[in-house]
Amino acid sequence: MLVDQSDSSEPLRTNLRASVADGASYSVMVALGETNFQLFAVALAAGETLVGLVATVPMMLGAVLQLCTPWALKVTKNFQGWIVGTAVLQAASLLILPFAVLLQGNAAIACVLLAATLYWCGVLACAPAWNTWIEGILPLSIRTRYLASRARVSQVFAMLGSSAADW
Numbered sequence: 001m002l003v004d005q006s007d008s009s010e011p012l013r014t015n016l017r018a019s020v021a022d023g024a025s026y027s028v029m030v031a032l033g034e035t036n037f038q039l040f041a042v043a044l045a046a047g048e049t050l051v052g053l054v055a056t057v058p059m060m061l062g063a064v065l066q067l068c069t070p071w072a073l074k075v076t077k078n079f080q081g082w083i084v085g086t087a088v089l090q091a092a093s094l095l096i097l098p099f100a101v102l103l104q105g106n107a108a109i110a111c112v113l114l115a116a117t118l119y120w121c122g123v124l125a126c127a128p129a130w131n132t133w134i135e136g137i138l139p140l141s142i143r144t145r146y147l148a149s150r151a152r153v154s155q156v157f158a159m160l161g162s163s164a165a166d167w
Helices: 010-032 034-041 050-075 079-102 103-139 140-166
Strands: none
Touching: 010 034, 010 079, 010 103, 010 140, 034 079, 034 103, 034 140, 050 079, 050 103, 079 103
16 A cells, blocks of 8 residues: 655555555456456356457446546546455456356356456556556656566566466
């Protein structure tokens, strides 16, 4: 959790470390979850059309929710609450997938479609708020260098997560 940055640089360092850990864990989640919804549908013997729907419909619905994000943030004025809520939605959506294995046929695919939709709604609704929030936390003097470094760490963890998923 990010902390107030009053006078000292220690809260900023704490925020920066927390943000790197957040980026790394998010990248692992992407590698293990987001990239495998279609594979999960194929494993459940979904046809090409249903796999195509799992790949596209959730992203479209997530994009619609993303369009509502600025309005919701204006009304709630709670960036942290929105970010945490959408991140919880993302994580919780992955917990739905094991239930698909217990179901048969279209019900199993509907379960995957629901999980993917909730996931993409969470990720796409979170992004604008997170980008605005992190910009307010990072001093301009370190922003570019820090975000580049954070992206490198995140990419390494995405690669590790993908390797673990393929293993």
